[in-house]
Amino acid sequence: MTTALAQGATAPLTAVRVTVEVTARQRLDVVAVLLTSAGRVRSDADLIRRQSPRGPGVLHRPATGSVPQAITVDTWALPRDVTRVLVAANLADPRATFAGAEPTATVRDAATGRVITTFTPPRLQRETALLVVEVHRRGAEWKLRAVGRGYPDGLAGLAAEFGASAEEPNTAADPRRAPAFTPAAVPPPMPAAPPRGTLDKGRAKLVEDGSVALVKQGRPLPGPVRLAVGWAPARPGHGVDLDVSCLAFDARRERLDTAWFMKRSVFDGAVRHLGELPADSPDAEALDLDLAALPTEVCGLVLVVNSFSGQRFTEVHGTYFRLLDPATGDELVRYDLPRTDPHPGLILAKLVRHLSGEWVLTALATSVDAKTARGMVQPASRLL
Structure with a gap:
């Protein structure tokens, strides 16, 4: 029987590779943010999303048919200076909010598809972005925490908490360019892991x-x-x-x-x-x-x-x-x-x-x- 997590609860990861699916009644964009022990991104590459779907140990899976968007985290492949991976969602419609449409995270063993746990946050209000769950390292162990923290100003507000800014792309110069995710100047980001x-x-x-x-x-x-x-x-x-x-x-x-x-x-x-x-x-x-x-x-x-x-x-x-x-x-x-x-x-x-x-x-x-x-x-x- 699968146990649902309550907000703030922590559970050990029972698989090395996990896939976090996020579903809601409204169209979502699911993202992952890689953080060091200082709680900061290291570079633009630490934002994993539809426009930039691959990172060290993290993969964004797009929605196809009945298969929802998801983030797969391979704890073995994460750089040693990455201690937390945040899985978040923001609404594709900038005028919409999560009120009455709380998303559900389903965490699966990536190798077998077995459901490890689920989490649905308590009722939300005017939030347009949500930090859903967090995969984090404690000593030698990796754990999952149900977060459910909302942000009324979308991905930009979520990014700001971790010393980063989400900038809109300059579509006039290059319409194919993905939105930037740039570390703040102070404090400086930690150096990236060797490529x-x-x-x-x-x-x-x-x-x-x-x-x-x-x-x-x-x-x-x-x-x-x-x-x-x-x-x-x-x-x-x-x-x-x-x-x-x-x-x-x-x-x-x-x-x-x-x-x-x-x-x-x-x-x-x-x-x-x-x-x-x-x-x-x-x-x-x-x-x-x-x-x-x-x-x-x-x-x-x-x-x-x-x-x-x-x-x-x-x-x-x-x-x-x-x-x-x-x-x-x-x-x-x-x-x-x-x-x-x-x-x-x-x-x-x-x-x-x-x-x-x-x-x-x-x-x-x-x-x-x-x-x-x-x-x-x-x-x-x-x-x-």
Whole structure:
């Protein structure tokens, strides 16, 4: 049985990807606003709506026939500096109000269509825009809150509360231009997350938190890839003993399996740990990944490195990972660790399967006080 939320109530999200449908007796425009912990948008791109339907981890779905407008939020794909996603609605008719036509939000598991909860705000008055629900992060958990706060001056009033202004487009200059959503000058917006690229322009060099979709010309890479890791001792003559592992998670961030030097093959060989590479190899250890062969329940892979002997990463320099085409040896993606910390564990990268089915590789640099892959499970799940 589906439980309806009361205004102000909070419920845990029971799915990684959720779709929020908003319906009413009047024609609506549904929007999403991405906010940082400062309660501010970062840039114009943080307003997701019909005119600009895609953002990092957020997708606007237009109404078609009996299917209502909706916002889909993929919590795994949201940038780390985004802590709240607001789902709002404003009336398409500027002369109308929500009085007597309160909208209903239906929150569904995006993967199955199962209804998680619903929310209808109390009776409204002269409001022309409404902040309906909010998806927000508390620690490592994502939750849903029923808001139902109205604004009498439409989207402009809603935007102003979060330090932004909604400007009308200059249709005389360019009738195709969507209305702007510009951060206010004071306080300044937080910097945007590094952009997500593709492999269309060849080799990608990542920065920390930078991402690349493993697609070329709109298609997934045609075959398996190799994820190789390398490092060197900080002081010549001092050996370094590190172990590379790959943790696999499902849509609920529960660990499914781990590929490591004691378990070389998981998921019928879709992930294969190659162990220590020969001395003449430029890399230290590597894994072969056949992403297309992974079971559908595998939604995320996390690359971790540990020192069982307790060596710290301050004893290592030049740590990197690179993604290769194992058939040709061509380097597709490279990431050089920007810093080292005095911990024996390191989360180096994550691979996340998005709503579209594409896999996105993100470079990380998260230190963990753990000597084995087992100690990395919870910290890794929180980064998905």
